[in-house]
Amino acid sequence: MSEPAPRAPVLEDPLVEHPLLEGRSSDAALGESLLRPVLRPAGWGWWALVGVCSALTLLLCVAIAVTLLEGVGTWGNNIPVAWAFGIINFVWWIGIGHAGTLISAILLLFGEKWRSSVNRMAEAMTLFAVACAGLFPLLHLGRPWKFYYLVPYPSTLRLWPQFRSPLTWDIVAVSTYLTVSVLFWYVGMLPDLATARDTARQTWKRRAWGLLALGWRGSARHWLRWRTGYLLLAGLATPLVVSVHTIVSFDFAVAQLPGWHTTVFPPYFVAGAIFSGLGMVLTLLLPARRVLQLHHVVTDAHLDALARMLLVSGLFVAYGYAQEHFFGWYSGNAEEMHAMSILRTGAYAPGFWLVVACNVLVPQVFWSARMRTSPGVLWAAALLVNVGMWTERFLIIVASLSEDFLPSSWRHYAPTWVDLSLLSGTVGFFGLGFLLFLKLLPPVPISEVKQLQREVEESEAFAREVAAQAGAPGGGR
């Protein structure tokens, strides 16, 4: 950081272990340090990662082409496992998206100051994750080009969608979620796009960001309406997060299949979504912070807060597992008991115990304050959580379907190369989207961080004043 202002003796707040901003700098220097990633030319590391992600995206295109030309018969799912990778990946990706909205919207409503430094990246992650998620149900239709059958339009066939089916709820929920996430992200970025426009030196960059900034001038009238609109969008996005994954869980919970037919699913899915999303936020944030040199705005305080949230949502998820197995046993229903026992001791036991290890045991290390701020430990835990949550969705779908009511129809599932290509392809597509975002748009909300710095300075000045009065002769308690 250039020109850090002389540090005033800051009074320690015993409740805050780590500062939200490291050092103090002028507004101009702060803005420049946050815009540096997009203003300077890309390094070889970025290009190498873009190469890998592009290759995987190409693989995704091949897998999609095969699915469209040959049909979904190229996938491994068949009766009885009629839903497999298509739905596993859908639920996994959309869950990942949820932490982005959680961080940006819910924490904004709660007035949490630490969200400012990480929300833009988390929201970008949400967008690409939801885009990947949306791909799977579409391909799973078999005839994706007829997806408009799910939309109520007046056709001469008088063919209406079946609105009692959770799958039509899904379409509305996911498209709403994607649209609202894009709008929320873009509205939040307007002031920073103007900063990028005014800071850029090349004319073409100035023009590109100028077009995106839509003529933002930072007028008092702009700010007044922007703040109102942004807060309202956050207020709308908050119940949306909960509703979207609740609706996703209805895909399962309204069925009568053992292992799916349970009332714990909506909260359990929402908790799992936030848990896996936090895992992905950490997976992306930690390397980005290191490479883009964002240590001054993404401090130990942020890692600490994210690790605490990972721990809490991990405990929710653990409670969900306990509930699931308890009610499987308590129902006294032979099929329900079987659905749970194949997880603990049957064919799917290795997967289940992997899930327990990754999702229940791993987050427990974050009871330790030192672990919460150790980037290496956090990153490893985040990767394990990603694996654990994917496996959890695999078990919910595949284990329940492969051994249901009729033992004569039991059959286990194995993915084909098309399934595996679709999964790895979306990972590459997601990574490509995120890399392009880091290079083209301001990755940290500049105006919000500036405002945060001002607020921190004001509260420090106030604390100093109080201390001076208390320490002054005659002014003490």
Next chain:
Amino acid sequence: MTRWLLGEFRGPERMLHAARGLRARGFTRMDALTPIPVEEVDEVLELPASRLPLLALVTGVGGAAGAYLVQWFTQAVDWPLDVGGRPFHSGPVFIPIAFESAVLAAAGALFLGVLVACGLPRVTHPFLGVEAFRSASVDGFWVAVVVEDDAREAEAREVLHELGAEHVSRVEEGT
């Protein structure tokens, strides 16, 4: 034709002081242009509270009602279909889509509402032609004041300099 004088200040406090000073001298058509929101300036400029919450409420309720109506009409009136003996007008299962539509309608209206209320998108603006004005999104706090004639312009310029403006620029809009 509108004629503006733009003054740049270091920090929100000085900008607020200048805005109050200009107001005291009878300049009422003003604006503040800042890189971060400064809440106090809303009072100085006497900006009314935004009506966006009302817009969100109306469009949200409208979206929910519209979605419910579509579901009821298609499932219970136009093509009733007996699915396992469920009622044709199945209220509870119509709620998820009605809720999502409420959010979608309100969010879309809010997005357009913010843009319309701010007078955006507007890619060019006379202010953006002033080179020094680029600081308004970085670290400069600007006051813009409308001056009707040369006499008022001279007066405003003097006041701005007096109150500590670092830059004063003149901008004309329209023909």
